[in-house]
Amino acid sequence: xxxxxxxxxxxxxxxxxxxxxxxxxxxxxxxxxxxxxxxxxxxxxxxxxxxxxxxxxxxxxxxxxxxxxxxxxxxxxxxxxxxxxxxxxxxxxxxxxxxxxxxxxxxx
Numbered sequence: 001x002x003x004x005x006x007x008x009x010x011x012x013x014x015x016x017x018x019x020x021x022x023x024x025x026x027x028x029x030x031x032x033x034x035x036x037x038x039x040x041x042x043x044x045x046x047x048x049x050x051x052x053x054x055x056x057x058x059x060x061x062x063x064x065x066x067x068x069x070x071x072x073x074x075x076x077x078x079x080x081x082x083x084x085x086x087x088x089x090x091x092x093x094x095x096x097x098x099x100x101x102x103x104x105x106x107x108x
Contacts (some may be wrong), residue, residue: 005031008065027072034067043104067098
């Protein structure tokens with residue numbers, strides 16, 4: 001878990017570190033939360049070991065990264081769907097759509 005989170009944070013730092021007000025602590029918190037949400041959405045059976053879960057989570061690198069970036073960029077804009085100011089309009093994608101490629105593990 002920690003290796004994947006660290007890799008995602010390092011990847012995002014390259015993109016964000018020159019932004020005014022950049023906070024590595026906030027980015028790390030958002031990345032950890034994204035990881036936990038994807039893990040929860042997968043509904044891992046209790047029979048899965050930590051190693052199996054960590055191995056499976058690797059395939060969701062891009063999804064976790066996108067959710068962490070979305071959440072980081074939404075700091076201060078919580079629950080805002082669109083924003084208009086000085087003739088500039090911004091619309092935000094649905095956060096739920098970022099989970100489209102995360103499917104629960106099927107059980108029989």
